[in-house]
Amino acid sequence: MEIPFTSTRDVQPNPAAGRYRTLWRWHFYAGLFVMPWLMVLAVTGTIYVFQPQIEPWLYHDRMVVAASQAPRLTEQTLMERAAASLPRGATISSVEVNRDPARSAEFVFRLPGGERESVYVNPYSGEVLGTLSVEHRLMKQVRLLHRAMMLGKPGELLMELAGCWTLVMLVTGVALWWPRGSATWAGALKPRLQLRGRPLLRNLHGVAGLWLAAGGLAFVLTGLPWSGSWGKQFKAIATQAGMGYPAGAWGEAPVRSRMPTKMDDLPIAQVPWAVGDTTVPNSKVPAHEMSAMHGNQGNHGDPEMIGMQGMGASSQADDASAANEHAAHGGGGGKQGLTIAQLDAQGALPIDRVMQIAERKGVSTGYSLVVPSRADGVYTVSYFPPDPRDERTLHIDQYSGKVLRDIDYDAYGGVAQAISYGTSLHMGRYFGAANQWLCALISMGLFAMAATGAAMWWIRRPSRSLGVPARMPMRVPMRGWIVSLVALGVVFPLMGATMLAVWGLDRIWVRRTTKPLRQAAQ
Structure with a gap:
């Protein structure tokens, strides 16, 4: 100039x-x-744009573990270890599912004071490695500067x-x-x-x-x-024209779980664990698996994709977390959430079982699993990989395991598909390290x-x-x-x-x- x-x-x-x-x-x-x-x-x-490299280096003691051939503990067990390290009354929000053998397990909780905190656990030993504030971690601050100063x-x-x-x-x-x-x-x-x-x-x-x-x-x-103003209106117009994101791709789930008439008599027999999947034998879910039911919404530091559908930059995975936050209340409801004991008493499926359902639908790692925060809420799987064509959102009944909504890239409108591609390129994710350095x-x-x-x-x-x-x-x-x-x-x-x-x-x-x-x- x-x-x-x-x-x-x-x-x-x-x-x-x-x-x-x-x-x-x-x-x-x-x-x-x-x-x-x-x-x-x-x-x-x-x-x-270098978040994937910076965070594991910056928080190496919490995010990175020695890869092992030993079997991983169940996700439910790891989540219970994470919950035990937090103050009484902490509620589970989401699970950041990452099957990299050198990465720790991450669980996001909402503390009694309202703030959110990630807890990192060694997946082999169950040792709690430490915690990290979702709101105050470095990359969240960088993103807030980038988006809104x-x-x-x-x-x-x-x-x-x-x-x-x-x-x-x-x-x-x-x-x-x-x-x-x-x-x-x-x-x-x-x-x-x-x-x-x-x-x-x-x-x-x-x-x-x-x-x-x-x-x-x-x-x-x-x-x-x-962006906060124009972007919000732009996406709303695109959605009205049938060219935007379908309901449930971001934000609150448009479906509800069907609550059993008796919490102690769950209809497990011949349950469609996933659309098109085979049924399971007529049996009751063991109590220890019931308590394993929590899923959570980890998303590298407060993915508010809902609001992020405006300005770029920021990370799509990060912004998916805010969307997940809404989806977690999926069936609507407040932000208080449920403790693990409450989820267990409610009769929801264990986390490991929900992860199996997601894997059968082709989503096995690198996604956020949002836990329902009310009785009719749903589990939400939010998967936003570097290639937008593989994006996937699953809303799963927390009691029966039925996939209530399966949203993939093909379900997006033309404008939404373009936005997804643009976001991946903007964040340096689409074609790996070369994309990062170009950005x-x-x-x-x-x-x-x-x-x-x-x-x-x-x-x-x-x-x-x-x-x-x-x-x-x-x-x-x-x-x-x-x-x-x-x-x-x-x-x-x-x-x-x-x-x-x-x-x-x-x-x-x-x-x-x-x-x-x-x-x-x-």
């Missing part, structure tokens, strides 16, 4: 110069607003505006550096490292802008569907552009002046530009309001400076 100061020698009475300077002014305004937030987005996004709803709107104005900054930047006249693409795409000082900054800024424009545009477009390269490249833009502005900024690029004293026809801004404002209403404000302030500024500029032009 190059930001020259107002100078009489810059005023050239011709349409081409006028159009160039108009684009320059909008590039200036966009950059001035976006620069600090773009830097935050770039740094936090780069950190978050830790400012709640106002922060979400601020970062949404930053994403929208980044579109203006990118488009105007490309237009300003686009080869014209005798300039060539070879010169526009190749840095001139022999330059020094501000000319070098300007050259690097422009060249990097052309190289990074496509990646920056992709980041914005894949992130906006998860990091684009993010830090955008950071460098913001930094060089700020440096150029500071170098050229006149004392006691903002340094807004001068506007031509003549009207320049730019119908295409005007139509584009109007269209952008209609699609993104929040941004449209801020564009009107910027336009109004700019007109006030122009009235104050037009007369001196016209005199200078004469």
Whole structure:
């Protein structure tokens, strides 16, 4: 973002110069607003994209165990060990199912005070390795910065505006550096490292802008569907049009468990453990298996996918956790949840049995199992792997084990499928480490552009002046530009309001400076 100061020698009475300077002014305004937030987005996004590597390293003593050939303890036993390490009254929320032999078992509980805490247990010995606050772990803080600057709803709107104005900054930047006249693409795409000082900054800024424009545009477009305002409305419209996520893919389960008439006489005979599966013998579930019934919703630190379906960045697995939080109350209900003893008395299926049902449906590891928090709630399996085509959500009756709702990628509407692909790419998950490093390269490249833009502005900024690029004293026809801004404002209403404000302030500024500029032009 190059930001020259107002100078009489810059005023050239011709349409081409006028159009160039108009684009320059909008590039200036966009950059001035976006620069600090773009830097935050770039740094936090780069950190978050390496979450799969950072968290096991940072919390190695809790998340990593020595791989062993010894048999694992049952999930129910591990969950009971985890519960015993917490204060009385803690309720099970979810289980983070990971069959990697070198990873610990993770269970997410809601403590009596309302906060959530992950408990890590050695799957071979049953030793409790430690706990980790869901709300205060590093990656949760990074995600909150990335999404909302830790400012709640106002922060979400601020970062949404930053994403929208980044579109203006990118488009105007490309237009300003686009080869014209005798300039060539070879010169526009190749840095001139022999330059020094501000000319070098300007050259690097422009060249990097052309190289990074496509990646920056992709980041914005894949992130906006998860924004707090526009993203929420966008997904709602897509759903109404039959192109969004089906009910139950995210959030509260649209189905309920059918409660037995007698809790002590469960209808186990010929139960459809999963649609199309064989039946089990007529027998009662042993009491020790009944108590094993809890499932939980671990999701690497508060996956609020429900709200995340707006801005990107963040992790889809993480955001699945908030969706899971709603699904856990699946049948509706408050956030208090149930203790393991209450679940056992309620007669729900043991966790290990539910995991078997999920495995029969093709989901064996890398998913969250959300435990019902009320009598008619359901178990919810939330599986969001790197390849969106393998995404799966299962809602399972907590008493009979019947799969009440099986939602896969093919059940998504066209818009939802595109969002899922975009999210996986945005988070660096789709094609492994190469995707992570590509995201990091684009993010830090955008950071460098913001930094060089700020440096150029500071170098050229006149004392006691903002340094807004001068506007031509003549009207320049730019119908295409005007139509584009109007269209952008209609699609993104929040941004449209801020564009009107910027336009109004700019007109006030122009009235104050037009007369001196016209005199200078004469």
